[in-house]
Amino acid sequence: MKIALIGYGKMGKAIEAIAQGRGHEIVHRIDINSSHLLEKEHLSQADVAIEFTTPETAYHNIEKCFDANVPVVCGTTGWLEKLPEVKAQCLEKHQAFLYASNFSIGVNIFFELNRRLAELMAPQKEYRVSMVEVHHTQKKDAPSGTAITLAEQILEKVPGKTGWVNEATNDPASLGIVSKREDPAPGTHTIHYSSAIDDITITHTAHSREGFAAGAVTAAEWLKGKKGIFTMKDVLSL
Incomplete structure (x- = not known):
């Protein structure tokens, strides 16, 4: 080809x-x-x-x-x-x-896990969801495109969430995405569901391009x- x-x-x-x-x-x-x-x-x-x-x-x-x-x-x-x-x-x-x-094939499988987890968590009102993404300092956009895809999947499934913001937030209607730029960091995305009783976290970490x-x-x-x-x-x- x-x-x-x-x-x-x-x-x-x-x-x-x-x-x-x-x-x-x-x-x-x-x-x-x-x-x-x-x-x-x-x-x-x-x-x-x-x-x-x-x-x-x-x-x-x-x-x-x-x-x-x-x-x-x-x-x-x-x-x-x-x-x-x-x-x-x-x-x-x-x-x-x-x-x-x-x-990344791993990330695309992670997308499916994220969508399914959001479905399971949607009825559980006691949990707050947030996201952290970490990339190298040369990355031009924030949040990452991968983070936006993950956020859109969550917003589709979790009632009461109307949008995302590129910062930590206590607004129950917003999904907070914290973007960090560090070297070396090909890309890490973490979805965190937190309650007074326990936490559930899923993470994808890339080791290289x-x-x-x-x-x-x-x-x-x-x-x-x-x-x-x-x-x-x-x-x-x-």
């Missing part, structure tokens, strides 16, 4: 190593200094594009992939106010798009040749 890497930072390089180890070819490595490769005549050489850039550039990069008729796997977070527009364009142009706030990168390559392999809008739930049959 021929892959265009849009974003060639630490994540892009981790994806490259895994993709090449699986026998794939990287036909383009696109960063701020090679943005001309986003033009149709260059992008169209790829079977799929994997996009890990910045919140400011993701939407434009995805548009370019659609215009070049190239399926795109996107892992950039912090731009989701434009996600409905991207989905509409994808369907209108008969393209393929797969977004995940986190491509390899899990994220491997999941992104798996998603690209799965997306090749498809049309439509997908998530890692489709890839993993969750």
